[in-house]
Amino acid sequence: MKKYLKTHEWAELDGxxxxxxxxxxxxxxxxDVVYVNLPEVGKTVKAGEVFCSVESVKSASDVYAPVSGKIKEVNKALESTPELINKSAEGDGWIAKIEVSNPKEFDNLLDKAAYDKFVKESE
Structure with missing residues (x-):
């Protein structure tokens, strides 16, 4: 199940x-996304802290870690094709895989319905 932050990141937990x-x-x-500053594999991140950034033709945006843990893998495809995020932000355009240090943090994230409601109310 995918869960979301109010800062517009998502996480999907598998084990x-x-x-x-x-x-x-x-x-x-x-x-249009033109560059992704991927996090370093092995780096420890804390939930709610910036762990990378995404640049588009409009602006650059920080990306916040939805959970705490260690970066185990990054999506290397984004180095040469950052537009994958535009084509499949919640699929092939994933940014990193984090080995979660506190699984309870995942429970604090918004489910899809709550996230969609938040987005609608923010507009």
């Missing part, structure tokens, strides 16, 4: 590994 990226709504707001 102790969370695949994370930015939401489809976020990529729509950014416009």
């Amino acid at each position: 102790k590994i969370a695949t994370v990226g930015i939401s489809n709504h976020a990529q729509e707001q950014l416009g």
Whole structure:
């Protein structure tokens, strides 16, 4: 199950590994993504802290870690084709995989219905 932050990141937990990226709504707001500053494999991140950035033709945006843990893998495809985020923000355009250190943090994230409601109320 995918869960979301109010800062427009998503996480999908599989065992102790969370695949994370930015939401489809976020990529729509950014416009054409031209560069992704991927986090370093092995880096420890804390939930709610900036762990990378995404640049578009409009602006650059920080990406916040939805959960705490260690970066186990990054989506290397984004180095040569950052537009994958525009094509599939919540699929092939994932940014990193994090080995979760505190699974309870995942429970604090918004489910799809709550996230969609938040986005609608923010417009």
